[in-house]
Amino acid sequence: MGAGRFAPTPSGDLHLGNLRTALLAYNAARSTGRSFRMRVEDLDQQRCSAEVAERQLVDLAALGIEWEGETLWQSQRHAAYQAAVDQLAAQGLVYECYCSRREILEAPRAPHSPPGSYPGTCRDLTEGQRAAKRAQLAASDNFRQPALRLRAQVSEWTVWEECAVDGARPGHPQPYTGVVDDVVLRRGDGVWAYNLAVVVDDAAQGVDQVVRGVDLLSSAPRQAYLAHLLGVEPVIYRHVPLMQDAHGERLAKRAGGGGMTLRTEMARGKSVDEVREWLLSTMK
Numbered sequence: 598m599g600a601g602r603f604a605p606t607p608s609g610d611l612h613l614g615n616l617r618t619a620l621l622a623y624n625a626a627r628s629t630g631r632s633f634r635m636r637v638e639d640l641d642q643q644r645c646s647a648e649v650a651e652r653q654l655v656d657l658a659a660l661g662i663e664w665e666g667e668t669l670w671q672s673q674r675h676a677a678y679q680a681a682v683d684q685l686a687a688q689g690l691v692y693e694c695y696c697s698r699r700e701i702l703e704a705p706r707a708p709h710s711p712p713g714s715y716p717g718t719c720r721d722l723t724e725g726q727r728a729a730k731r732a733q734l735a736a737s738d739n740f741r742q743p744a745l746r747l748r749a750q751v752s753e754w755t756v757w758e759e760c761a762v763d764g765a766r767p768g769h770p771q772p773y774t775g776v777v778d779d780v781v782l783r784r785g786d787g788v789w790a791y792n793l794a795v796v797v798d799d800a801a802q803g804v805d806q807v808v809r810g811v812d813l814l815s816s817a818p819r820q821a822y823l824a825h826l827l828g829v830e831p832v833i834y835r836h837v838p839l840m841q842d843a844h845g846e847r848l849a850k851r852a853g854g855g856g857m858t859l860r861t862e863m864a865r866g867k868s869v870d871e872v873r874e875w876l877l878s879t880m881k
């Protein structure tokens with residue numbers, strides 16, 4: 598049997614919305630006979646800290662979430678990501694990209710290209726052009742290496758989504774089709790891209806059920822396509838609604854989730870059980 602997982606980014610304490618998603622992921626795994634895995638998504642060492650990660654794990658455990666096996670820390674997984682990129686490169690599916698964020702935003706693009714997708718500027722450069730761009734980057738004031746991008750062979754991909762009909766309630770899996778573009782595999786600052794790491798790590802942890810916030814739904818086709826290229830079995834998705842505050846604003850949009858964490862609620866006199874019961878009651 599497969600596994601579900603929770604994969605927080607340790608850039609701050611988990612807010613109540615994160616905790617609710619964690620409970621949903623845990624319950625989904627348990628109620629379908631799966632085991633549960635934990636992963637710390639600390640790829641970006643500028644934004645993440647081990648101390649914050651430990652606090653997150655303590656909060657998750659306090660809520661009664663239990664996981665099997667060792668917690669996987671993405672900051673320790675360099676070799677696995679490199680191997681995946683090598684595997685893609687061997688198929689001719691990786692190219693260097695020299696564009697800055699601004700150049701990507703300002704690049705001319707086809708009339709119907711999806712907003713935010715990469716316009717393909719560096720996809721078909723000649724070796725001579727690449728050498729010139731590399732030299733230009735190396736000589737620039739804010740030195741960065743070229744990013745690595747996937748040479749996608751499709752423009753969309755279909756995944757199976759269990760919350761497609763009623764966001765809050767899982768039902769029969771429905772197909773969800775979304776955009777695939779030349780996603781970044783390794784950023785210009787050398788940090789491995791989330792879309793790559795998530796696929797490599799879900800496979801390494803035996804994950805076949807992904808429950809997470811609906812804000813990541815549009816990333817799922819890109820990730821599933823990458824999984825396909827890497828020869829990994831597709832996972833089944835449940836993208837769940839994000840928690841909103843009393844004014845209908847997404848918690849995640851506000852600094853630190855509006856400051857509402859397990860610790861702040863406990864400081865206000867609530868017990869862990871009360872917080873858990875309340876989070877579960879908001880899912881009905």
Ligand code: GLU
Binds near residue numbers: 604605809813
């Ligand atoms: N680390 C991501 C986050 O905290 C979640 C990634 C995922 O569940 O695929 O938003």
